[in-house]
Amino acid sequence: MTVKQLSLPQLADACRRSGVGQVGLWREPVQEHGVAETAKLVRDAGLTVTTLCRGGFLTATDPEERAAALADNRRAVEEAATLGTDTLVLVSGGLPPGSKDLRAARERIADALAELAPYAGAHGVRLAIEPLHPMYAADRCVVSTLAQALDLAERFPAHQVGVTVDTYHVWWDDQAPAQIARAGAAGRIHAFQLADWTTPLPEGVLNGRGQIGDGAIDLREWKGHVEAAGYTGPVEVEVFNEGLWARDGREVLAETADRYHSAFL
Amino acid sequence: MTVKQLSLPQLADACRRSGVGQVGLWREPVQEHGVAETAKLVRDAGLTVTTLCRGGFLTATDPEERAAALADNRRAVEEAATLGTDTLVLVSGGLPPGSKDLRAARERIADALAELAPYAGAHGVRLAIEPLHPMYAADRCVVSTLAQALDLAERFPAHQVGVTVDTYHVWWDDQAPAQIARAGAAGRIHAFQLADWTTPLPEGVLNGRGQIGDGAIDLREWKGHVEAAGYTGPVEVEVFNEGLWARDGREVLAETADRYHSAFL
Numbered sequence: 001m002t003v004k005q006l007s008l009p010q011l012a013d014a015c016r017r018s019g020v021g022q023v024g025l026w027r028e029p030v031q032e033h034g035v036a037e038t039a040k041l042v043r044d045a046g047l048t049v050t051t052l053c054r055g056g057f058l059t060a061t062d063p064e065e066r067a068a069a070l071a072d073n074r075r076a077v078e079e080a081a082t083l084g085t086d087t088l089v090l091v092s093g094g095l096p097p098g099s100k101d102l103r104a105a106r107e108r109i110a111d112a113l114a115e116l117a118p119y120a121g122a123h124g125v126r127l128a129i130e131p132l133h134p135m136y137a138a139d140r141c142v143v144s145t146l147a148q149a150l151d152l153a154e155r156f157p158a159h160q161v162g163v164t165v166d167t168y169h170v171w172w173d174d175q176a177p178a179q180i181a182r183a184g185a186a187g188r189i190h191a192f193q194l195a196d197w198t199t200p201l202p203e204g205v206l207n208g209r210g211q212i213g214d215g216a217i218d219l220r221e222w223k224g225h226v227e228a229a230g231y232t233g234p235v236e237v238e239v240f241n242e243g244l245w246a247r248d249g250r251e252v253l254a255e256t257a258d259r260y261h262s263a264f265l
Numbered sequence: 266m267t268v269k270q271l272s273l274p275q276l277a278d279a280c281r282r283s284g285v286g287q288v289g290l291w292r293e294p295v296q297e298h299g300v301a302e303t304a305k306l307v308r309d310a311g312l313t314v315t316t317l318c319r320g321g322f323l324t325a326t327d328p329e330e331r332a333a334a335l336a337d338n339r340r341a342v343e344e345a346a347t348l349g350t351d352t353l354v355l356v357s358g359g360l361p362p363g364s365k366d367l368r369a370a371r372e373r374i375a376d377a378l379a380e381l382a383p384y385a386g387a388h389g390v391r392l393a394i395e396p397l398h399p400m401y402a403a404d405r406c407v408v409s410t411l412a413q414a415l416d417l418a419e420r421f422p423a424h425q426v427g428v429t430v431d432t433y434h435v436w437w438d439d440q441a442p443a444q445i446a447r448a449g450a451a452g453r454i455h456a457f458q459l460a461d462w463t464t465p466l467p468e469g470v471l472n473g474r475g476q477i478g479d480g481a482i483d484l485r486e487w488k489g490h491v492e493a494a495g496y497t498g499p500v501e502v503e504v505f506n507e508g509l510w511a512r513d514g515r516e517v518l519a520e521t522a523d524r525y526h527s528a529f530l
Contacts (some may be wrong), residue, residue, distance in 0.1 A: 100483040102437070135400040137437035138481040139464045144437050172367070172402035172409050199404045203468040216403040218365040 001026055001053070002239045002256055006249035008033045012045035014250045018257045024050045024193075024236045025083065027076060035082050042083070049085040050234040051128065051164075051191050052076065058112035059093035059105040059142060066112075069093075073116050081123040087190050088120065089128045089164050094139040105142040110152055117160040128190035129153055130164035133172075135205055146170055146179035153188055162188035165226055166238065168195035168209055171217040177225050184229020192226050193236045194219055194260075207240045212259035219263050235260075266291055266318070267504045267521055271514035273298045277310035279515045283522045289315045289458075289501045290348065292341060300347050307348070314350040315499040316393065316429075316456050317341065323377035324358035324370040324407060331377075334358075338381050346388040352455050353385065354393045354429050359404040370407040375417055382425040393455035394418055395429035398437075400470055411435055411444035418453055427453035430491055431503065433460035433474050436482040442490045449494020457491050458501045459484055459525075472505045477524035484528055500525075 001024075006014060008029055015023055023042065030038045030052070042049055055076040060066045073090075080088045092109050099105065113127065120127050129149040132141035143149050146163060153161040163183050170176040183189045196215030202208040212219060223235065237256050244252050266289075271279060273294055280288055288307070295303045295317070307314055320341040325331045338355075345353045357374050364370065378392065385392050394414040397406035408414050411428060418426040428448050435441040448454045461480030467473040477484060488500065502521050509517050 095481055100481055100486075102439070133399065134437040135398065135466065135470070138462055145439075148439060172399040174367070174410075174413060197403055200469040201400065201466070204465040205400070205470060216360055216365055221365075 002237055002241075002244065003249040003253050004029070005245050005247075006253075008038055008041055010249065012041055012047060014253045015047055016045060017250065018254050020253065020257060021046065022048050022050045022234050024053060024234075024238065025085075026053045027079060030079060030083065035079050039083050049083045050236055051087040051089050052080040052083060052085050053089045053238075054091050054130075055088050055116075055127070056090035056141075057093035058090075058109045059096060061096050061099070061108070066108075070112060070115055073112070074119055077116070077120045077123050077125050080125045086124060087126050087128050089130050089191055091130055091132060092141045092143045094136070094142060102137065102142050106148065106152070109143065110155060113152065113156060113161060117156040121157070121160040126159060126190045127161045128164040129161065130166060130191075131169055133169045145173060146176050146183065150179060150183055150188065153183075154186070158187045162190035164191040164193060165189055165222075166193040166195065167217050167219055167222045168193075168197060168238075171197055171222065180225045180229045184226065184231055187230075189226055189229060189231045189233070191236065192223075192231055192233065193238045194223075195237070195239045202242070207242045207245075209239045209241050211239055211241065211244060212237060212256065212263050223264060267502055267506075267509065268514040268518050269294070270510050270512075271518075273303055273306055275514065277306055277312060279518045280312055281310060282515065283519050285518065285522060286311065287313050287315045287499050289318060289499075289503065290350075291318045292344060295344060295348065300344050304348050314348045315501055316352040316354050317345040317348060317350050318354040318503075319356050319395070320353050320381075320392070321355035321406075322358035323355075323374045324361060326361050326364070326373070331373075335377060335380055338377070339384055342381070342385045342388050342390050345390045351389060352391050352393050354395050354456055356395055356397060357406045357408045359401070359407060367402065367407050371413065371417070374408065375420060378417065378421060378426060382421040386422070386425040391424060391455045392426045393429040394426065395431060395456075396434055398434045410438060411441050411448065415444060415448055415453065418448075419451070423452045427455035429456040429458060430454055430487075431458040431460065432482050432484055432487045433458075433462060433503075436462055436487065445490045445494045449491065449496055452495075454491055454494060454496045454498070456501065457488075457496055457498065458503045459488075460502070460504045467507070472507045472510075474504045474506050476504055476506065476509060477502060477521065477528050488529060
């Protein structure tokens with residue numbers, strides 16, 4: 001998503017040029033290109049897929065909507081397996097229209113996981129619940145903290161359900177380092193993503209994430225937290241930013257790799 | 266602030282017409298009208314002042330800036346005393362330019378409170394630390410949760426330092442009800458404010474608060490939490506909303522009173 005202006009073939013090519021050997025993919029461009037075709041494309045390019053984003057949106061009360069969401073998540077699991085990644089990121093979904101009940105919405109996620117977790121496990125795919133920043137609690141994700149995500153995940157085996165740690169969503173939370181330790185001790189950090197926090201936030205607050213190093217987050221410290229918790233998996237850079245999307249994608253990918261290296265090496 | 270389009274004399278008049286006997290004031294219009302003059306105006310109108318908003322902005326590292334902030338907060342305490350309110354709301358301030366250290370910024374607030382709390386106490390004024398929504402952590406308020414606000418407040422006597430509970434800022438937080446109980450047990454709920462959560466958020470995320478009943482927050486439940494914690498003080502409606510500000514202020518005040526009554530009575 002950081003370079004969503006690139007087609008998948010362009011992305012594979014740009015990754016090779018920038019020395020990036022692993023890539024996180026989103027479902028929409030994968031479906032457009034074809035799931036099997038994408039799997040072949042990345043394999044031929046020598047890339048591995050870190051995670052597939054995203055399943056989730058499991059908070060509907062309407063039975064038909066709910067069944068459709070579950071079916072869509074089973075498809076997402078299958079897509080992840082086809083792409084050869086072991087991790088499907090889940091964004092839980094917001095409050096249904098007219099509802100003010102965050103607790104009930106969170107409980108419906110647990111109900112949905114009870115169906116999806118074994119299905120994912122059978123496909124060799126781990127579900128990674130991603131808490132989103134509390135500013136999305138109403139309309140996008142009722143799971144706002146790592147503690148809430150782990151409360152849900154821990155009802156299931158770690159090889160079926162864990163969490164995604166994204167600096168953009170958790171950086172403000174003084175409880176998050178302890179929750180990262182909790183997640184790591186149980187082998188439940190299934191994905192780690194970086195974006196920086198910049199202000200002012202744009203209207204709708206979706207596409208104003210900061211490029212590595214441009215914002216207020218001590219990214220080195222957060223990387224240290226997940227490493228201290230035993231995480232050895234890939235580090236994804238996931239920046240939704242209109243400014244980056246308006247630029248040449250190859251240039252943005254190269255810049256991102258540079259920023260990553262100067263932030264951590 | 267909900268009807269900031271009204272001058273203070275217009276506000277006093279509109280409160281009388283709407284049967285509102287208590288009002289929260291902000292420092293800027295009070296200073297413009299004159300502090301003593303405002304005190305006389307509200308007294309003559311039979312109004313009492315619930316809180317003065319706002320002191321704070323105590324996170325600067327620069328010594329001169331820091332001294333200026335402390336002096337300004339002492340003035341705010343004096344203004345509150347002159348207006349006859351016992352409560353000064355504090356918004357802590359964001360990260361200084363270039364800093365990524367939320368912990369250090371929070372500790373500087375504690376240092377500042379060590380100077381300001383006794384000064385406030387001597388003037389019969391309680392400081393009410395207001396946690397703001399985590400989306401303001403970088404640029405406005407490094408205190409993002411009631412737990413953090415209470416960790417700061419509890420270093421001082423309750424008659425000097427407590428917290429402000431504002432539904433807009435805490436509604437997403439599943440730990441907030443327990444923290445309200447903690448605050449109430451210690452007599453530290455010094456202010457309670459209502460605004461609703463509506464989306465999409467506007468650019469800058471400052472002036473998109475929802476009128477009572479328009480959003481995702483179960484306001485009745487939150488009012489129940491503070492009441493169960495022993496709070497018997499005033500309930501302020503504090504809605505920053507460009508749409509409300511563009512309308513006739515008297516009409517907005519009457520609407521707000523109506524909304525309040527239909528939400529709770």
